[in-house]
Amino acid sequence: MEVVMMRKAEEFIFEAHEEIGKDEKWLLQLGNRTPIAERGFTRSPSLTERESSISMQAQRLEATKAEMGEVREENERLKMLLARIVEDYKSLQSQFSNLIQQERGKTPVASPTDINDFHEPELVSLRLGPSSSTHEREEKLSANKKRGEDHDGGGLSLALERKFEGSRNGTNEVPTLNLSSENSFEDTKEQEAGEPWPPSKIHKNNVRNDDDEVSQQLQVKKARVSVRARCDTPTMNDGCQWRKYGQKISKGNPCPRAYYRCTVAPACPVRKQVQRCAEDMSILITTYEGTHNHPLAASATAMASTTSAAATMLVHGAATSSAAASAAAALHGVSGYPSPRHFYLPNPTISSNPSYPTITLDLTQPFDSARVSSPLGLALSGKGSNALGASWGNNSGYSNQAAYSTLYQSSYLHRGAANPSAGAAATETIARAITADPSFRSALAAAITSYVGGGEGGAAVRLGEYMGAAGEGGAGAQNGSSLGFLRHSLGFPSSRSGK
């Protein structure tokens, strides 16, 4: 994990330098233009023509001056930010080397060459694939690397594998922890049979016994993730294809509840319910249930990752009421529970309904900025989530938000607040986000700084800043000037391209 992030951070800083260099050259060119007053011009045939020419050139001069000032200012700002990033990077690097040295002391198996090379001692695999045993994943790892994307249709799993090169000989030593394998939502046999997941039938077929696994699986099957977001459209655009199969008027809500089934694959068991909030009609409540048994588009993956991770967290963390309380407390940033580092979902709540444990991601409420000050408080945004919630309706900027929240959930699980077995996790979604969005790199670097060195404060706050800014800046900042990349990555609205 750390290695990849370090690489990304390095690349990012390099690119940022390059971009700023480009802009400086541009500025110099701009500055070296011969002043209009010195250029001289041929006499116009008529006085009026000459006058208009002069006034036009004067206007151009003013505009150019203004632009120069603007760009210079912006460049200064960007330089400062870059300096800050480099600073972060350096501290991250030093903390990482410290960590490596610590690891060295613990695992003498690791070869010195591995340790000397920052990029080699650990192999990180971010993959999106079917949930399977550690061994299976080990075997598939190489194949996945070749394919780039794993689309073998066995359902999606979100897994971060952190392998130490030194322990190649024994796969059992690999601390592989799996999050949310989406398959865990469903009985594999059931999926193989193509049975479309009727909850009532599951009840029938699963004879109650005392096996914890069975009961847990039963809970997993019923896990639901409810998303509240302001949305004008009848349904949220979550990247998946849905077919409506029913509609009901539910008690206590004048708005009908619509039932949708995923139609990407014929036997996909995933369903969702969509209903407008009775109190506030502008709020759309979408409840997801089940696991996709097919590859997903990037945007859909983001959503699936987010919801499944949330559901898994719910299932693993809410097995007992105290654990549920702890999880809920962790999610809400309530102190007094023994989870030292919290990652936040956007205002999640866990329902008390025992048969259908539901985690609710409320994207309609502003986040509490005070949370950022907690040990590793990484709130999705410090600027309120209404914009976030609204953006679920369109595709721009959504996937990264989802990836962010996925990361938080993953990290939250990794910290093992509720269940140590549901530990380190990341997704290909995150990998995509990292490569697609430079802001995520820096944010991640800052986060890792906290993660690796137990640091806190600035980095976490900055991640919140980046994310909030990235959410506002949007995809529109990617176009136009050579600064677009950096501006976007740092979350600035594009001042030049915006004209």
Next chain:
DNA sequence: CGTTTTTGACCCGCGC
């Protein structure tokens, strides 16, 4: 004409 939506009927679990 194939796909999606609509909508009344039906099934099932749960509480009384």
Next chain:
DNA sequence: GCGCGGGTCAAAAACG
């Protein structure tokens, strides 16, 4: 056992 409510089915209608 009965009624209620949530969820699903499937035929008909609508749509592209």
